[in-house]
Amino acid sequence: MHNPDSIISTRDLEIGFPARGRRRPSTTTVARHIDVSLHRGAVVCLLGPNGSGKSTLIRTLAGLHAPLSGAIHLSGEEIGRLSIREISRELSTVLTDRLTIGNLSVYELVAFGRLPYTGWFGSLDRKDEEKVAWAIESTGIESFVDRDVLHLSDGERQKVMIARALAQDTSAILLDEPTAHLDLPNRVAIIRLLRRLAHDTRKAVLLSTHELDLALKAADSLWLIDRQGRVVTGTPEDLVLDGTFEAVFAQDSFDFDRATGSFRLHEPSKGPICLHGAAEGVFWTRRALERSGYRVSESDGTALRVKVQPTAEGFRWDISCEEEHYTCDSVRDLINKLGKLES
Numbered sequence: 001m002h003n004p005d006s007i008i009s010t011r012d013l014e015i016g017f018p019a020r021g022r023r024r025p026s027t028t029t030v031a032r033h034i035d036v037s038l039h040r041g042a043v044v045c046l047l048g049p050n051g052s053g054k055s056t057l058i059r060t061l062a063g064l065h066a067p068l069s070g071a072i073h074l075s076g077e078e079i080g081r082l083s084i085r086e087i088s089r090e091l092s093t094v095l096t097d098r099l100t101i102g103n104l105s106v107y108e109l110v111a112f113g114r115l116p117y118t119g120w121f122g123s124l125d126r127k128d129e130e131k132v133a134w135a136i137e138s139t140g141i142e143s144f145v146d147r148d149v150l151h152l153s154d155g156e157r158q159k160v161m162i163a164r165a166l167a168q169d170t171s172a173i174l175l176d177e178p179t180a181h182l183d184l185p186n187r188v189a190i191i192r193l194l195r196r197l198a199h200d201t202r203k204a205v206l207l208s209t210h211e212l213d214l215a216l217k218a219a220d221s222l223w224l225i226d227r228q229g230r231v232v233t234g235t236p237e238d239l240v241l242d243g244t245f246e247a248v249f250a251q252d253s254f255d256f257d258r259a260t261g262s263f264r265l266h267e268p269s270k271g272p273i274c275l276h277g278a279a280e281g282v283f284w285t286r287r288a289l290e291r292s293g294y295r296v297s298e299s300d301g302t303a304l305r306v307k308v309q310p311t312a313e314g315f316r317w318d319i320s321c322e323e324e325h326y327t328c329d330s331v332r333d334l335i336n337k338l339g340k341l342e343s
């Protein structure tokens with residue numbers, strides 16, 4: 001039975017590249033046994049290490065790349081039975097391919113999003129123009145709509161391609177690394193926009209990204225592809241708490257800290273230090289201590305303790321080391337003092 005909330009679903013899907021003569025003498029399987037479902041109103045982030053198959057999966061789900069085996073259904077219909085026009089009314093894509101056509105304005109490119117409704121020779125009616133105007137405004141690209149698409153920065157081009165997909169007004173939007181070239185404010189704006197679209201207009205959004213932190217915060221659900229080509233799905237918090245998230249990205253000397261939801265950059269070689277006190281001050285002090293090589297804990301059984309205390313001017317750091325006590329008035333001062341105590 002087809003679930004009306006499911007826009008794209010797969011059954012025992014195998015993705016990859018078939019054998020092709022002498023250049024590729026045997027079939028390359030990228031991932032197999034994929035059973036996933038993309039639902040209306042949800043933002044799903046597709047994550048996995050480099051080369052794990054994110055782009056291949058997105059292209060396969062979009063009908064741009066043939067599956068090796070298994071089935072893909074788009075709104076209940078087997079995708080292979082649908083025409084390109086039928087697919088493009090249900091599903092829009094933002095891929096990483098570079099633009100090669102010139103002599104085309106940003107406005108014209110965004111208006112291409114209306115092709116599934118107008119055809120190549122049709123003109124935009126009022127509804128089409130409204131959709132294009134809305135897509136341009138939502139992505140904040142009004143200031144360069146007349147520019148040639150070949151004269152855009154990477155970040156501008158990325159927003160234009162997202163605008164084109166929005167103008168297409170489909171039930172599902174699949175985006176391959178849509179935030180790769182965007183600065184932080186633009187990244188946040190695009191993610192907020194995609195979340196708003198999913199939740200207000202019940203669209204389904206699937207985006208691949210390498211920004212694990214952003215995905216953990218923004219996704220209703222994650223699809224994780226590991227190095228062995230297995231796909232695991234779930235809510236971000238469940239996948240973190242049961243260790244799956246960490247296992248997919250684990251590499252030597254690179255581990256995930258469940259307490260902070262981020263990857264540790266630094267190998268601790270000093271400490272431990274018990275850090276406690278005002279939450280905001282503790283958060284930033286912990287970063288500085290870890291960067292300086294300390295193992296930081298919240299448990300009491302350590303000889304060295306640092307308490308972060310709020311003051312009228314900001315914060316103060318009280319160090320207790322066995323019977324001795326010191327006070328520091330900045331993080332830099334604290335790190336210097338700890339260095340002297342260590343030596």
Ligand SMILES: Nc1ncnc2c1ncn2[C@@H]1O[C@H](COP(=O)(O)OP(=O)(O)OP(=O)(O)O)[C@@H](O)[C@H]1O
Nearest residue numbers: 017024028030048049050051052053054055056057
């Ligand atoms: N045309 C091709 N023929 C054979 N193998 C390919 C082809 N294109 C990609 N691959 C391989 O398929 C695997 C998956 O590639 P894909 O680009 O889907 O990974 P990805 O997760 O998107 O990677 P990244 O995070 O680096 O962008 C890689 O090992 C890649 O080398």
